[in-house]
């Protein structure tokens with residue numbers, strides 16, 4: 001057991017999908033995997049291991065925000081030997097052309113978090129996806145006719161911004177969307193020499209103010225899961 005994950009060593013697969021929402025983890029396990037075993041309920045942050053097309057894969061809820069996913073990524077890599085971490089998350093669009101339910105492959109993650117300052121002291125590290133996973137995800141999506149955007153995203157420490165125009169400074173530099181975890185996921189993967197990718201679905205738009213429901217975010221972002229599972 002690690003401090004936040006109640007699995008024995010060997011109960012977690014080398015590839016782990018990481019939804020922020022633990023109930024999205026449960027939905028993924030129940031709808032996409034066979035031979036499923038729940039290995040974690042510590043803090044209600046559900047984790048499951050099962051088979052996808054005969055290959056072992058785990059799904060671990062990672063919570064909301066950089067500190068939370070930072071803890072799970074660290075323990076999965078260092079205590080359980082995980083080699084591929086694939087976030088499957090919701091995100092808010094920053095661009096008119098990025099519509100509700102569009103898929104975004106996060107090539108890189110800008111951030112307004114100061115978490116990397118503790119390591120880089122005012123210099124800037126660029127959290128970047130595994131090119132291997134990114135290329136495979138893009139190829140799979142193209143073969144399946146799933147349209148996607150790939151580019152830079154923002155991992156934000158703040159969900160409710162006071163200034164409704166805040167997004168525009170990022171949007172003007174081509175940032176596609178906002179979520180709250182990828183920058184530290186990519187940084188942690190780089191630090192420990194493993195692979196990571198975030199596959200996101202647009203759940204709402206900061207531009208048009210359209211939004212999906214929390215139920216939609218829990219149980220309907222199927223294409224994102226299919227892309228992530230193609231990487232197992």
Ligand SMILES: O=P(O)(O)O[C@H]1O[C@H](CO)[C@@H](O)[C@H]1O
Pocket residue numbers: 019020021063064065088089090091159178179180181217
């Ligand atoms: O849907 P998940 O994966 O939780 O991702 C997004 O949703 C949460 C905010 O509603 C944040 O965790 C953000 O990154």
Ligand SMILES: O=c1cc[nH]c(=O)[nH]1
Pocket residue numbers: 090091092093156159178179180203204
């Ligand atoms: O607007 C959004 C939607 C999902 N996640 C975020 O962090 N922001």
